[in-house]
Amino acid sequence: MLIFLEACNLDILEVVIDGPFVPTIAGTGDSSIPKPRSDWVSNCKTAKEMWDTLQQMHEGTTDVKRARINTLMHEYELFNMKKKESVNDMQTRFTHIVNNLNALGKVIDNEQQISKVMR
Structure with missing residues (x-):
């Protein structure tokens, strides 16, 4: 903007x-x-x-940002590949979560991301 x-x-x-x-x-x-x-x-x-x-x-306000971060972190922590989901769809969903966290100031380094996807 x-x-x-x-x-x-x-x-x-x-x-x-x-x-x-x-x-x-x-x-x-x-x-x-x-x-x-x-x-x-x-x-x-x-x-x-x-x-x-x-x-x-x-x-949003600080409270809204904090709530969004908490929700996205919860999604990140519980992230796993869904049944009948392609690898591409899974990666897109994962990238969406990580990008939204980055936009809110919560940066997850590449090593943690790779580790999460591999698990």
């Missing part, structure tokens, strides 16, 4: 983070801000509100 905003305009990230700025809908003269596609931001009045809402929805 940060890269996208910087690519739109060098100053737009500053405006979004610092606010207040009332964006216009794409197609009404200002094409640098895309039309919102989600109900999450449809009630927001400023770019700052949109940014905060999107950040909250995708990252």
Whole structure:
């Protein structure tokens, strides 16, 4: 999201983070801000509100992050290959869990991952 905003305009990230700025809908003269596609931001009045809402929805509060990490760690710990599951599907599922943990700041090193899959 940060890269996208910087690519739109060098100053737009500053405006979004610092606010207040009332964006216009794409197609009404200002094409640098895309039309919102989600109900999450449809009630927001400023770019700052949109940014905060999107950040909250995708990252959540500290408690939400902690709960997500706990849930994903539980999935990781109980991970095993399901019956009639291909190796590719198993690897995709495992990678999804590990990537989500990494995104939340819980890094599992490669040695542990390999060990887990081999078990």
